[in-house]
Amino acid sequence: MAFHWAEESAKQKDSYGLALLADCYYLGIGTEANHKKTAELYQLAADQGNAGAMTALGCLYSMGDGVEKNEKAAFDLFIEAAGQDEWRAQEHLSIMYRDGICVKKDEQLAFEWMKKAAKVENYETQSLLGEYYIEGIGTEKNIEEGLRLLNISANQGYYSAQFVLGMYYLEGKYLPQDVNKGLELLEKAAEQNYRGAQEILGYCYLTGEYIGEVNLMKGYAFMQQAEQNGSEYAKNMLKSFRTTMESVFNALETTGKKGGN
Structure with missing residues (x-):
């Protein structure tokens, strides 16, 4: 429905319709994702002075997404859009x-x-x-x-603010140390799939750092989430953890066999 409406609006060369159609192509809403097409449509909307499209196109240029990476082009688009209070x-x-x-x-x-x-x-x-x-x-x-x-x-639910405040509480930096409050904020950020929070929580629960006790199940779960989000740190931590646990189980098995004899 959104794609059809945007397509019809874009046919009339309406800048907002063009920008909405670009969004659909970027996200794959009602059509296959096509970031090159996205950039072309944002450009058409930007040519009409649409500040939102300028900003979105600038982001594509800064990332090299759908277009060749060009920081200067991104900067120029941001300057023009910022002049419209975007x-x-x-x-x-x-x-x-x-x-x-x-x-x-x-x-x-x-x-x-x-x-x-x-x-x-x-x-x-x-x-x-x-x-x-x-x-x-x-x-x-x-x-x-x-x-x-x-x-x-943070009270509006922004994960980055929750993460920063969580770290401040955890470390007692700029705020009185409150580990429980810190963990609460970090877990809220982790629930939003924020990798940094998942890494810190995984580390704390696996090592007992800051919290004073180890919780292997929670630590492992957070590290797995971070690993799934592409964290090399979590990947290495989990590899080390698995190796350690394998050594422990092997040692216990050997001890058990000796005791049985």
Whole structure:
């Protein structure tokens, strides 16, 4: 239904219909996924001044997804879209200036763009801006404001904010140490398939680090989730764990045989 409506709208050269049809091709909704077609449709919508399509096309260029990777093209699209107050484009520009991607690194500009993006009170930008305040990226450190923004974002269910706050509680960094609160937040992030949280939880439960006791079943389960998400760290941890357990079982079996004699 969505694909049919978008296709009919796109035939009228409507920029929003073109962008929606691009989304359908990207996600494979009502049709086979075709990222090259996605890029072509976003370009048509962007040519009409659609800021959302500009941002989406910029993301494709930055990843080399459906088009040849071109950070300069991505930057130019983000600049144009950001001029229309498109918060996603402003967020991407912030990250590019923060990390020096395609432009000279400029943390002050990174902060300014992120602050503009956060005006829409989106949980993602609030989380990132919170980290900027805490780390002093392009601004004076303001732990209180950073934690306030992270908490707002985490309470809206954003996995990255939950992960960051969870680590702060676990380590007693910027917040009084509260292992239970830390584990609770990390598990919420892990439930959303956030690999970093799955890795940390797997490590904690397998080794007893921070929590003071080992829970092999939970640790193994979290590491398996992380491994399924492509974590090389989890893959190596599980390999080591299996080798250790095999040695233990072999030793027990040998001891049992000796005792039987």
